[in-house]
Amino acid sequence: MASSLTKDSARPGTPGSEKTFFGHPRGLATLFMTEMWERFSYYGMRALLPLYLVAPGGLHLNPATATAIYSVYVSMVYLLAMPGGWFGDRVWGPRKTVAVAGGIIMLGHLTLALPSSGTFYAGLGLVAIGSGLLKANISTMVGHLYDGPSDARRDGGFTVFYMGINLGAFAAPLIIGTIGENVNWHLGFALAALGMALGLAQFLIGSRHLAERSSVVPTPLSAEEKSSTLRKAAIWAGIAVVFYAIVGFSGNYTLNWVLVPLTLLGVIIPTMVLVRIKRDKDLDRGEQSKMSAYIWFFVAAAVFWMIYDQGGSTLSIFADGSAENSVFGWEFPVSWYQSVNPVLIMALAPVFAWFWLALNRRGKEPSTIVKFGSGLVLVGASFFLFLAPLSIAEGGHKAAAMWLVAIYFVQTVGELLLSPVGLSVTTKMAPAKYASQMMGVWFLAVTAGDATTGLLSIAGVDLNKTNIVALEATLAVVAGVAVWMYRKKVKTLMGDVR
Numbered sequence: 001m002a003s004s005l006t007k008d009s010a011r012p013g014t015p016g017s018e019k020t021f022f023g024h025p026r027g028l029a030t031l032f033m034t035e036m037w038e039r040f041s042y043y044g045m046r047a048l049l050p051l052y053l054v055a056p057g058g059l060h061l062n063p064a065t066a067t068a069i070y071s072v073y074v075s076m077v078y079l080l081a082m083p084g085g086w087f088g089d090r091v092w093g094p095r096k097t098v099a100v101a102g103g104i105i106m107l108g109h110l111t112l113a114l115p116s117s118g119t120f121y122a123g124l125g126l127v128a129i130g131s132g133l134l135k136a137n138i139s140t141m142v143g144h145l146y147d148g149p150s151d152a153r154r155d156g157g158f159t160v161f162y163m164g165i166n167l168g169a170f171a172a173p174l175i176i177g178t179i180g181e182n183v184n185w186h187l188g189f190a191l192a193a194l195g196m197a198l199g200l201a202q203f204l205i206g207s208r209h210l211a212e213r214s215s216v217v218p219t220p221l222s223a224e225e226k227s228s229t230l231r232k233a234a235i236w237a238g239i240a241v242v243f244y245a246i247v248g249f250s251g252n253y254t255l256n257w258v259l260v261p262l263t264l265l266g267v268i269i270p271t272m273v274l275v276r277i278k279r280d281k282d283l284d285r286g287e288q289s290k291m292s293a294y295i296w297f298f299v300a301a302a303v304f305w306m307i308y309d310q311g312g313s314t315l316s317i318f319a320d321g322s323a324e325n326s327v328f329g330w331e332f333p334v335s336w337y338q339s340v341n342p343v344l345i346m347a348l349a350p351v352f353a354w355f356w357l358a359l360n361r362r363g364k365e366p367s368t369i370v371k372f373g374s375g376l377v378l379v380g381a382s383f384f385l386f387l388a389p390l391s392i393a394e395g396g397h398k399a400a401a402m403w404l405v406a407i408y409f410v411q412t413v414g415e416l417l418l419s420p421v422g423l424s425v426t427t428k429m430a431p432a433k434y435a436s437q438m439m440g441v442w443f444l445a446v447t448a449g450d451a452t453t454g455l456l457s458i459a460g461v462d463l464n465k466t467n468i469v470a471l472e473a474t475l476a477v478v479a480g481v482a483v484w485m486y487r488k489k490v491k492t493l494m495g496d497v498r
Contacts, residue, residue: 024157025145030206032164035138037199038102039168041109041192042077042131043342044176047335049073050316052185059117063317063464064457068259070313071454073124075266078446080132082273085140085440087133090221094137094144095207095214101137102200104130109193113186123189136439143427144211158424159353166342166349168195177335219433259458266451270444274298277434277441287431294429296483297422298445300372303479304418306449307379307472308411312338313453314463315386315404322393322464324400340405344412352416368425369487375418376480382410383473390466 021029052058053066061069084101088094108126111119142161146154172195180188221229247253277283278291319325320334359365366374385407389399422442430438453463461468 021160024153024160025209025211027145027206027209027211028142028157028160030203030209031138031142031145032161033206034098034102034199034203035161036164036168037195037202038105038131038134038138039165040172040176041105041168041195041199042127042172043169043338044172044180044195045109045112045127045189045192046070046074046312047173047177047316047338048180048185048188050313051181051320051334054317054320055185058185059120064460064462065255066317067313067463068263068454068457069255071309071450071457072259072262072266073128074309074312075447075450075454076125076128076262077131078135078443078450079266079269080128081135081443082132082269082440084133085136085438088137088140089218089434090225091217093215093217094141095210097137098134098141098203099200099207101130101133102196102203104133106130106193106196106200109189109196112189113193115186135443139423139439140427141210141214144213154427155356155420155424156353159349159420162420162423163346163349166345168342170339170342170346173333173335173338177333177338181333181335256458259454263451263454263458266447266454270298270302270441270448273441273444277431280431280433282433283431290429291431294426294441296486297368297372297425298441300376300479300483301418301422301442301445302448302452303476304376304379304414304449305446306452307383307476308415309446309450310453310463311341311408311411315407318389318393318399318464319401319404322399323389323404324398327401337401337404337408340408341412341415344409345416348412348416349420367487368421369483371417371421373480373483373487375414375416376476376483378410378414378417378480380473380476380480382407382414383469383476385410386469386473387466390464390469394466 021032050066050070053061053069054063059066084097088097091097092100105127108123108128108130111123111126114120114123139158139161142157143154146157172192176188176191176195179191244253244257247257274291274295278288278295283291316334316337319337325332325334325337356365385403389403389407392399392403422445423439426438426442434441456463456468463469
């Protein structure tokens with residue numbers, strides 16, 4: 001990656017000797033590489049997860065339970081981004097939080113590598129905790145590299161950072177997925193641990209290039225607040241231990257005793273967090289107005305991720321049993337489908353970045369609201385497209401692999417319209433009091449979407465049925481049209497943010 005570093009003496013205020021990364025601050029390279037390896041570990045494990053859960057050589061669960069576990073796991077990863085952001089704001093600062101998180105994630109993957117179903121769920125928990133600590137804070141550090149929301153390079157920086165995510169996500173299924181499916185499941189999980197180790201090393205070595213703000217604790221806890229927080233955490237932990245001890249010793253314990261509370265938390269907590277921030281009397285009128293607008297983006301994103309993330313569960317399980325996973329007679333592992341989206345992201349993200357810049361110069365770039373609405377319509381369209389291979393499978397035939405590739409393509413275009421813009425607009429609209437925490441709020445939209453999928457699976461809804469897929473597709477398209485219809489109202493609430 002060093003070959004992409006260039007000298008930049010043309011930009012006013014930039015020393016001629018300062019290295020840049022594709023025209024961006026040098027620290028972006030450190031964060032780019034750290035996130036790339038972390039995503040390599042995360043997406044490699046995630047590509048294996050639903051397949052391992054249903055495989056006879058794995059946990060051999062039914063598809064509904066596997067989808068529920070997958071959805072709950074993903075929702076918890078993003079739910080924990082909220083306390084992760086809180087730790088960055090109040091306890092350790094973003095830089096230290098990311099370093100600790102990398103160690104926890106690595107330990108989690110190593111635990112998954114142990115050949116035991118008991119330790120498997122503990123490993124999932126550790127990876128979820130570590131990912132939650134890392135996600136909000138590393139994105140916040142990207143924002144720290146720029147001169148505030150008005151820096152013209154900011155959106156482009158997040159797009160470059162987003163490509164790092166997808167570079168790791170592309171390679172992971174091809175390497176980890178192949179080893180996991182064809183050699184040994186647990187060896188695949190061990191490779192995910194190695195990926196995180198490389199990411200942690202990259203972060204520690206390159207941290208000198210990060211902004212000084214990244215080491216600062218913006219609003220440190222007072223001694224009284226620390227005592228109160230520890231006391232409340234101990235009380236809630238004690239309640240959970242006692243409750244599950246009673247359930248376990250009574251002989252009534254099933255996996256749903258864990259899945260149901262977690263999915264409910266995934267819906268309830270995002271709602272409570274938005275309400276709490278919106279009602280905070282410390283926010284001025286402008287910040288209150290921006291939060292009102294942000295709720296629109298949040299709900300739109302939740303619907304989007306509810307459908308989009310089924311690409312790793314519903315579509316993957318469908319491919320495992322009902323698709324012809326071959327091209328020109330050459331068979332490939334099911335996990336390889338998870339590389340389609342990131343390779344398309346890497347191919348299309350520069351095109352989108354150039355396209356938005358060209359339109360902006362002409363004063364014709366679509367607003368964030370229009371991009372969001374379009375992303376929703378496209379993710380709905382992808383599930384309307386899913387109806388075709390479902391019908392083929394119901395007729396007793398194997399669906400061609402290209403049907404699934406087409407679905408991922410449509411979802412990817414929708415993602416490029418919604419996700420990078422969502423990351424950027426979150427940092428722009430965040431009240432000063434909730435700097436790192438607002439990145440956690442953005443990730444709660446994923447939590448809400450995946451928790452909804454989990455609840456449907458726990459309730460016994462077959463997400464691979466034509467009527468359910470059609471209903472989800474219709475919901476997304478209707479939501480996208482609604483966002484577009486109310487775009488003027490939302491634009492007014494956003495104030496000076498564009």
